[in-house]
Amino acid sequence: MITVDRMIQVLDSVNDLPTLPSIYTQITEVIKDPNSSVADVAKIIERDQSLTSKVLRLVNSSFYGFARQISTIRQAVVLLGFNNIKNTVLSVSVFQTFAGMSLGRFDMRDFWKHSIATGVLATFLDKRLRKGYQEETFVAGLLHDIGKIILNRYFGDMFEEALQYAQSKKETFYRAERAVIGFSHDEIGEYLAEKWQLPYTLVESIALHHQPSNLRSNPTLVAIVHLANVLAHELHFGFSGDFKVPDVDSFAYEELGIQKEELEEIKEEARKVLEDSHGLLSIIE
Numbered sequence: 001m002i003t004v005d006r007m008i009q010v011l012d013s014v015n016d017l018p019t020l021p022s023i024y025t026q027i028t029e030v031i032k033d034p035n036s037s038v039a040d041v042a043k044i045i046e047r048d049q050s051l052t053s054k055v056l057r058l059v060n061s062s063f064y065g066f067a068r069q070i071s072t073i074r075q076a077v078v079l080l081g082f083n084n085i086k087n088t089v090l091s092v093s094v095f096q097t098f099a100g101m102s103l104g105r106f107d108m109r110d111f112w113k114h115s116i117a118t119g120v121l122a123t124f125l126d127k128r129l130r131k132g133y134q135e136e137t138f139v140a141g142l143l144h145d146i147g148k149i150i151l152n153r154y155f156g157d158m159f160e161e162a163l164q165y166a167q168s169k170k171e172t173f174y175r176a177e178r179a180v181i182g183f184s185h186d187e188i189g190e191y192l193a194e195k196w197q198l199p200y201t202l203v204e205s206i207a208l209h210h211q212p213s214n215l216r217s218n219p220t221l222v223a224i225v226h227l228a229n230v231l232a233h234e235l236h237f238g239f240s241g242d243f244k245v246p247d248v249d250s251f252a253y254e255e256l257g258i259q260k261e262e263l264e265e266i267k268e269e270a271r272k273v274l275e276d277s278h279g280l281l282s283i284i285e
């Protein structure tokens with residue numbers, strides 16, 4: 001068992017901690033400037049061919065729901081707006097950064113499937129419950145378990161120990177981490193998100209997705225990601241090291257203003273949304 005402080009010390013000392021492509025930071029800077037144009041933002045993305053083709057593939061997927069084909073980055077920037085395109089670039093950058101990394105003995109495709117499903121469901125819940133976060137919901141869900149990859153990379157033995165514990169006790173990975181490691185992937189994810197200087201809303205939704213009632217500044221987005229994660233598990237979409245479906249925290253019901261009975265209805269709609277979003281997985285290939 002080691003403490004969170006020790007975990008931070010270890011990660012502070014490694015020199016190959018994954019970094020985000022500088023394009024994300026460049027876009028963030030450019031859109032802060034009120035004089036920036038669509039062309040300014042598009043130019044940054046177009047410099048990277050692989051990013052360009054992946055962004056176009058993503059915005060043309062059924063998830064974005066545009067009726068016509070979007071064939072240029074400029075069109076995408078116009079249709080999506082600056083903040084949305086920024087978050088789309090972040091999503092694609094995350095895939096690029098973590099593409100070759102593994103999660104011990106479990107299938108990365110399943111991990112991404114779980115992460116994408118959580119992003120899709122967070123977006124669905126936000127719309128369904130009219131919470132108005134829109135732009136950040138997908139990437140917030142996509143990133144929620146990112147700490148697991150870092151855990152496996154730098155604390156491989158502990159990762160394996162937690163996985164075994166979860167499997168033998170039929171527990172969630174989070175509880176297993178708490179029992180055998182002493183810290184958990186939400187804390188590592190928070191560390192990474194801060195290192196990457198992501199917006200605080202994202203830091204928070206990563207940090208609190210298992211403890212939504214630890215109120216900070218955006219409890220609604222945290223509750224959305226929390227519930228989206230549970231639903232992704234319940235609907236068996238992907239795998240993220242959990243051998244038990246986590247419970248919905250009662251705080252999330254309150255914060256989102258839903259009754260337990262309504263959840264069944266939401267779950268059925270969510271199942272359809274996930275089935276329709278299969279195409280999104282091609283982005284990781």
Ligand SMILES: [Fe+2]
Nearest residue numbers: 144145174209
């Ligand atoms: Fe998690």
Ligand SMILES: [Fe+2]
Nearest residue numbers: 144145229240
């Ligand atoms: Fe998860």
